[in-house]
Amino acid sequence: MATKFADETAPASSMAAKPVEMVSAKSIMSLSEAAALERRHAHESDYYAVILEDDANGGPLIRVRTSCYELDADRNIVFDEAGNKKLRNPHDVGLDVWAAYGADDHTLKMVMRGSQVVATPKSITQQIALAREAASA
Incomplete structure (x- = not known):
């Protein structure tokens, strides 16, 4: 969901040794949720x-x-x-x-x-x- 960073409070020498782990973001909403949101916006307009x-x-x-x-x-x-x-x-x-x-x-x-x-x-x-x-x- 989010990017995980190395501990910023640790000393610089230990930060260099820790790799940064990248976590891929998941979809914020499904297609049906997006369609429902679009219908709601159209209704509100x-x-x-x-x-x-x-x-x-x-x-x-x-x-x-x-x-x-x-x-x-x-x-x-x-x-x-x-x-x-x-x-x-x-x-x-x-x-x-x-x-x-x-x-x-x-x-x-x-x-x-x-x-x-x-x-x-x-x-x-x-x-x-x-x-x-x-x-x-």
């Missing part, structure tokens, strides 16, 4: 995780998971004309969840899709500024 900090209760982090796809009234995914799933804007999702939890008591930290950060307070502010510029032009 179907959701936005909105991370909020609870200011009222000393700051524990709150994670809210919501679908990253637009859903109809029956909670089925909505498709566009080309047959692609329609994604929700992560900035809008972050603002909606933040407002639902109470913007006065919570701080929006980030919106993630899978392991990727897709929105932060700074990017949301920039998008709002760009939308206002476009509306005034």
